[in-house]
Amino acid sequence: MLKQTDRPVPPSGLTDGPAVLALDGITKTFPGVKALSDVSLALYPGKVTALVGENGAGKSTVVKILTGIYQPDGGAILMDGQRAAFPAPQAAARSGVTAIHQETVLFDELSVAENIFLGHAPRGAFGLIDRKAMVAQARGILDGIGAQIDPDHKLKDLGIANKHLVAIARALSIDARVVIMDEPTAALSHKEIEELYELVESLKAQGKAILFISHKFDEIFRIADNYTVFRDGQLIGDGSIGDVTEADLVKMMVGRDVSQIFPKRTSRPGAPVLTVTGYAHPTEFEDIGFTLRTGEILGFYGLVGAGRSEFMQSLFGITRPSAGSVEIDGVAVHIASPADAVENGIVYVPEDRGRQGAILDLPIFQNVTLPSLGRISGRGFMRLAEEFKLAREYTERLDLRAASLDTHVGNLSGGNQQKVVIAKWLATQPKVIILDEPTKGVDIGSKAAVHAFMAELAAQGLAVVMVSSEIPEVLGMSDRVIVMREGRIVAELAGPEMTPETLVRHAAGI
Amino acid sequence: MLKRLISSREALLVGAIAVLLVLISSRFPGFVAPSNLANVFNDTSPLILLAIGQMIVILTKCIDLSVAANLALTGMVVSMVNVVAPDLPIVVILVIATGLGTLLGMFNGILVWKLAIPPIVVTLGTMTIFRGFIFLLSDGKWVNSHEMSEGFKAFPRAEVLGLPVLSWIAIIAVILFSVVMARTTLGRAFYAAGGNPHAATYAGINVGRTQFWAFTISGALAGLTGYLWVSRFAVAYVDIAGGFELDVVAACVIGGVSIMGGIGTVVGALLGALFLGIIKNALPVVDISPFWQLAISGAAIIIAVALNAQANRKKGRIILKRAEHAT
Numbered sequence: 001m002l003k004q005t006d007r008p009v010p011p012s013g014l015t016d017g018p019a020v021l022a023l024d025g026i027t028k029t030f031p032g033v034k035a036l037s038d039v040s041l042a043l044y045p046g047k048v049t050a051l052v053g054e055n056g057a058g059k060s061t062v063v064k065i066l067t068g069i070y071q072p073d074g075g076a077i078l079m080d081g082q083r084a085a086f087p088a089p090q091a092a093a094r095s096g097v098t099a100i101h102q103e104t105v106l107f108d109e110l111s112v113a114e115n116i117f118l119g120h121a122p123r124g125a126f127g128l129i130d131r132k133a134m135v136a137q138a139r140g141i142l143d144g145i146g147a148q149i150d151p152d153h154k155l156k157d158l159g160i161a162n163k164h165l166v167a168i169a170r171a172l173s174i175d176a177r178v179v180i181m182d183e184p185t186a187a188l189s190h191k192e193i194e195e196l197y198e199l200v201e202s203l204k205a206q207g208k209a210i211l212f213i214s215h216k217f218d219e220i221f222r223i224a225d226n227y228t229v230f231r232d233g234q235l236i237g238d239g240s241i242g243d244v245t246e247a248d249l250v251k252m253m254v255g256r257d258v259s260q261i262f263p264k265r266t267s268r269p270g271a272p273v274l275t276v277t278g279y280a281h282p283t284e285f286e287d288i289g290f291t292l293r294t295g296e297i298l299g300f301y302g303l304v305g306a307g308r309s310e311f312m313q314s315l316f317g318i319t320r321p322s323a324g325s326v327e328i329d330g331v332a333v334h335i336a337s338p339a340d341a342v343e344n345g346i347v348y349v350p351e352d353r354g355r356q357g358a359i360l361d362l363p364i365f366q367n368v369t370l371p372s373l374g375r376i377s378g379r380g381f382m383r384l385a386e387e388f389k390l391a392r393e394y395t396e397r398l399d400l401r402a403a404s405l406d407t408h409v410g411n412l413s414g415g416n417q418q419k420v421v422i423a424k425w426l427a428t429q430p431k432v433i434i435l436d437e438p439t440k441g442v443d444i445g446s447k448a449a450v451h452a453f454m455a456e457l458a459a460q461g462l463a464v465v466m467v468s469s470e471i472p473e474v475l476g477m478s479d480r481v482i483v484m485r486e487g488r489i490v491a492e493l494a495g496p497e498m499t500p501e502t503l504v505r506h507a508a509g510i
Numbered sequence: 511m512l513k514r515l516i517s518s519r520e521a522l523l524v525g526a527i528a529v530l531l532v533l534i535s536s537r538f539p540g541f542v543a544p545s546n547l548a549n550v551f552n553d554t555s556p557l558i559l560l561a562i563g564q565m566i567v568i569l570t571k572c573i574d575l576s577v578a579a580n581l582a583l584t585g586m587v588v589s590m591v592n593v594v595a596p597d598l599p600i601v602v603i604l605v606i607a608t609g610l611g612t613l614l615g616m617f618n619g620i621l622v623w624k625l626a627i628p629p630i631v632v633t634l635g636t637m638t639i640f641r642g643f644i645f646l647l648s649d650g651k652w653v654n655s656h657e658m659s660e661g662f663k664a665f666p667r668a669e670v671l672g673l674p675v676l677s678w679i680a681i682i683a684v685i686l687f688s689v690v691m692a693r694t695t696l697g698r699a700f701y702a703a704g705g706n707p708h709a710a711t712y713a714g715i716n717v718g719r720t721q722f723w724a725f726t727i728s729g730a731l732a733g734l735t736g737y738l739w740v741s742r743f744a745v746a747y748v749d750i751a752g753g754f755e756l757d758v759v760a761a762c763v764i765g766g767v768s769i770m771g772g773i774g775t776v777v778g779a780l781l782g783a784l785f786l787g788i789i790k791n792a793l794p795v796v797d798i799s800p801f802w803q804l805a806i807s808g809a810a811i812i813i814a815v816a817l818n819a820q821a822n823r824k825k826g827r828i829i830l831k832r833a834e835h836a837t
Binding site: 337342371 | 696705709714
């Protein structure tokens with residue numbers, strides 16, 4: 001782990017004025033994970049600061065601390081140089097900090113004006129909401145940002161872009177001094193992005209400090225004045241955008257020791273086992289095609305929202321593709337449901353193992369055999385002896401320690417629950433196993449175990465697809481990497497092409 | 511196997527029922543005489559049958575409020591069939607009742623599965639529709655005892671090995687569905703679909719179809735009970751078993767069936783129904799005013815559920831190594 005900068009105070013000399021809002025040495029820890037470690041950040045009036053970092057670098061955590069949703073464990077928040085605390089979102093709002101969130105948090109059934117002023121509506125007689133004043137003020141704000149929206153319309157009647165403008169109007173409805181924009185252009189079309197840029201310029205002219213979070217480098221270089229780079233919850237570098245190039249930023253984002261803890265494996269890809277051609281979905285992805293061989297680990301890299309999980313779920317039969325075909329061992333198969341997928345030897349270990357993985361109220365053995373019930377039953381009746389044998393075989397293979405297979409999964413530790421989920425899928429004797437973010441939320445020690453296990457699976461001739469947003473993991477484990485961006489495959493990398501820089505370049509489209 | 515069948519929750523309920531019986535016998539010793547207990551069981555049999563079906567529906571995160579209306583509609587239909595064709599064998603009557611109930615249950619199931627309407631809305635709707643149908647069929651008239659054939663009325667009372675057929679049907683249903691829940695893939699699917707629908711989907715279980723089968727079973731049992739009910743009480747009219755669906759749900763909840771889905775057993779539903787049945791039968795004989803009876807059975811439901819909630823409290827995960835080996 002390298003440490004380029006370790007600055008206790010925000011850098012001076014970036015701008016003339018003092019920072020409106022600054023974070024100084026902020027630390028935030030969640031159970032098992034250090035999300036932020038001694039990070040600093042300064043926002044200046046009339047300036048746009050771009051916050052740059054990989055998925056999981058700690059950007060969202062910073063936003064939540066700035067808006068009073070999370071409380072830091074250490075460090076200080078400074079408002080005009082004075083120590084401040086935001087114990088609740090309302091406190092941050094009162095201090096003039098407002099955020100436009102990644103996923104818009106609005107209410108479909110309320111009117112535009114009600115959405116804009118929810119929680120701080122103008123009051124009239126007897127403390128009742130003054131509707132007239134509210135609508136008038138809403139219209140004023142909407143006009144100010146050039147949005148042609150009737151404040152009396154219900155929000156659900158608006159398109160996604162207009163909803164976004166309402167979210168912006170809401171952010172501006174409090175007398176904001178600091179505006180945080182968390183990937184504001186993700187849902188916008190080209191024309192709307194241009195309008196957003198104009199809006200940002202006008203906010204700058206009004207002297208507001210703006211924190212701009214984006215994955216898109218063209219945007220950053222277009223509108224940002226300063227930059228701050230986070231990696232793994234640490235501050236890596238900051239300064240004026242004029243002093244750096246895209247390549248510098250990419251390097252700061254990803255530059256780390258990749259050859260750390262991954263198991264050594266000699267890959268011997270065998271015969272093609274899975275061939276996907278022209279897979280498409282009306283809104284999520286299109287033209288996905290690749291071939292996977294036995295004994296191979298194929299990495300899928302991309303930014304969050306690039307359509308990787310959506311494609312995998314479609315391949316597994318959860319959602320229906322609009323076009324495309326799948327061949328297993330050279331034979332075309334039709335996958336219309338997860339049952340079909342399991343039948344054909346494809347299994348999917350989802351990212352959200354808590355929600356989509358184990359059934360906590362059922363005992364271990366019933367969880368393990370759930371996708372294999374067809375094999376251990378005849379005419380709808382289960383052969384309990386066979387069921388127990390199957391469960392015992394695979395829990396032992398994974399070294400699952402529980403006194404009895406009758407133990408309910410809800411009573412197991414997180415690591416053991418994970419083993420139950422993996423045992424469940426291995427018990428189906430798959431040909432292809434899709435692992436979606438296999439080490440997300442897993443501590444370092446268990447990560448190594450998961451990686452070793454993946455290598456073992458591949459060595460046994462299983463074809464492994466690994467969806468991961470962690471560059472070291474993708475590079476350390478995969479034989480080949482497919483990079484997706486905005487629902488399409490943008491690159492297939494192998495051998496010496498597999499570098500952190502090329503991955504980020506393709507994923508971000510620069 | 512036995513240990514799994516009678517987990518601590520069921521044991522607790524058996525204890526509660528025993529305490530209840532001791533309390534009652536202290537004021538009215540005759541209540542615990544075997545012949546009276548057999549009567550109580552027979553009286554509770556319709557509740558047991560419906561509670562088994564309801565238990566399965568609740569397991570899958572649904573609820574079936576239409577069971578009593580289904581029972582009343584099927585009861586009316588078979589009564590009218592009996593009036594028209596008094597010589598029809600009872601077997602045919604049983605097939606008609608179960609078949610019609612199954613269809614009504616399937617109708618609920620299809621709406622929940624294919625149209626994804628919330629089950630409480632679907633069954634509130636069909637509950638009213640079924641009652642409306644009875645009115646349309648019967649013009650609001652009653653089918654009375656003297657219009658029914660003797661064979662029609664005699665079947666549930668006929669004694670086999672000292673117990674009426676009605677009781678035997680309840681016993682058979684308990685055994686049958688215990689096997690279904692423990693030994694078949696469908697039974698496992700009920701638990702999986704309710705315990706974690708997402709995980710069940712990923713494991714290749716069609717959650718909607720599983721819920722459909724739950725409603726179908728519930729409907730079949732309600733239909734069967736429809737005939738047993740009208741023949742036992744020898745009367746059929748629009749309002750029979752009015753509000754009975756709430757007793758059925760209460761029996762399930764008392765029996766430890768989680769309203770969130772995924773937890774519940776046939777034995778639990780049986781014990782819950784018996785608990786409720788004993789209270790309802792005992793209160794009149796210990797001479798308590800009908801108004802108090804309602805309040806007391808209501809309080810009993812709340813106390814039972816509160817005890818259950820305590821038992822269900824998360825005991826925490828097993829993280830300590832020694833705890834891992836202690837279980």
